[in-house]
Structures are given as structure tokens and as C-alpha cells.
Amino acid sequence: MESENGIQKGPEKVIVGGTTEETKVETKIEPERVIKEEIKEETKEEPKEVIKEETTKETKKEEPKKVYKMELVKELDNIFILGRGQSLGFCPVKKPDKSEYWGCNNIYKAREVDRLFMMHDIYMTQYNRKTKIIEEANEKGFPVYTLGKYEELKNNIPYPMEEVIKEFGIAYFLTNISYMLALAIMQKPKNLMLFGVDMGFGTGKEYMQNEKGNIEYWLGVAIGRKIRFYLSKGSTLMRRKGRGNYYGFIAKTDEQSHALHLDPVYKWGKTKSALKYKIVKVAHNL
DSSP: OBOTTSOBOOOSEEEETTEEEEOOOOOOOOHHHHHHHHHHHHTSSOHHHHHHHHHHHHHTOOOOOOOOOOSOOOSOSEEEEEOSSGGGGGSOSSOOTTEEEEEETTGGGTSOOSEEEEOSOHHHHHHHHTSOHHHHHHHHOOOEEESSOOTTOTTEEEOOHHHHHHHHSOOOOOSHHHHHHHHHHHTOOSEEEEESOOOOTTSOHHIIIIIIHHHHHHHHHHHHTTOEEEEOTTOOTTOBTTBOSSTTEEEEEOTTTOOEEEEEOOTTSSOOOTTTOOOOOOOOOO
16 A cells, blocks of 8 residues: 555554454655765765864974983083174084084073073073073073072073082183183083184273183183184184284295295394394484
8 A cells, every 4th residue: 555655554454363463564764865864964074174173283283392411411523612792693503413502691592502501690691681581591491500509490500610620720710601611621522613702802901801811721721632622703712913823923825735834024034143233222313
């Protein structure tokens, strides 16, 4: 039998062995309608939108923070000593292999450093530099060397003054750089690379005579221990204003071979016998 809607139904009564039993017959679901409903359920979520959400989440992942070595590293190829002078611009941004960058005060704003040195009171340093050095140093996570202990600094390391004096048998520290050089020499690197340590000729007399000489002293200590050093272009270290580095000589470099020729400076352009001539002071009115 068929209903008005075209759905087939079974008989209402079935005769079995002369008796009649009523049976409940479930109505069949229209196949077309089932297919349509399944399609609707599958198309509720668009796979494109899921992919977009997943890729967006992946791009938002933050890079892991750099883990700094608290312990000093021995026998590196290079230790870079970074100051705030103009020649800091010559320092490579990408650090060479087996090297460390050591900087002072807020130098980390210009180059990423492995160790920071603040030999003045950190509160005054922060005030003078007009920056949040303590907060920024803690955020960066590098070790900070100071004279004394500062609880506010997360990775504060007191400068090992006693060990340094015992090592060299002298206490001669007039600048941040001198403290850095002394400790660097103790690590026995192959090279010390100085950038931004310019000691410009235009600065004050005390600054030039004392601090410049102080840094040059420690460079001499490095040479004595067979550690080479490199001075960046623009630095006045190991130089004297208006004079060359060969007192009493005229230094000339061959353009082809690059060989250095040294000729003594003679008053009259050639040698004279000191037994035959003497210099006489003549009085005159000008």
C-alpha cells in the first residue's frame, strides 16, 4: 500500500495460524532527505578556516630567549671590548664564532653583549644615561659585573677584585675598560678586539694623560702574555698627536711590497762626526 505522500507502508494486520497480530511497522526515512542532511552536517565547518587559524597560531610563537653563560669562558678566539666611542660603528654586528662581546654601561643598545660591566654606582649610571639600565639588563638576562652586590640585578656578579690583584700583582684601574681588559687577559683569549675605545684627542687633559695611559698599560700586559690586540680605526690608543710611532725615525711603507722602511732623522740630512763639530748657541736679536 502507498500513502498519499508516496511512502510505502506494511499491512496493519498479519494472520498467523488463524490468529491476527498487530505489528508496528517503522516508517522508512526518505533516502534523498538523509543524504541532504548529511551533506549539511559535513559542510558546517570549512577546512580553510581551520588552516588559517592554525597558521596564525604558529606565527605568533615567540623566539626563545638567549641563554647566557654565567661562568667565564677560557681560551676564546676573540674577546671584544666595546666602548661608547664613534669607532663602535666598525664593530661587526654578527659575532664571530668562539667570541664574546663585553660592553660597559648601556652599550647593549648598540650591540648585543655577552657580559656587561658597570663599575660606577648603578643608580648614578642609570640616572646619567637617562635609561632603565636595571630593568633592561634583567630583561636581557646577561651577567652584569659590578663593584659590590646589587640585589636588584638578576644576574649580578661582583667583580673578582681580589683574584685580579693576586694574578697581576698590581691594582691600576682608572676606567671601566681597564677592569674589562684585566679580566679578559686572565681568560687567555687569542685576540683582544677594541671598538669604541677611542680616547679622542679633543678630550680633557686628565682623560688623555691618565685614562689613555691606563688602557695602554693593560694592552702591554696582554702583549707580554702573547695575546694580540686590534685597535679600530679612529682610536688614539698607542698613538701620540702630531707624531708617528717611531720616535727619531722617518717611517715609509713601500707601496708594492708593503714593507716598512725606517730611516733615522738627522739634523743636517746626514751623519756628522761629533768629534769634529759642536753645536754653539748664538745670541741674536729678532
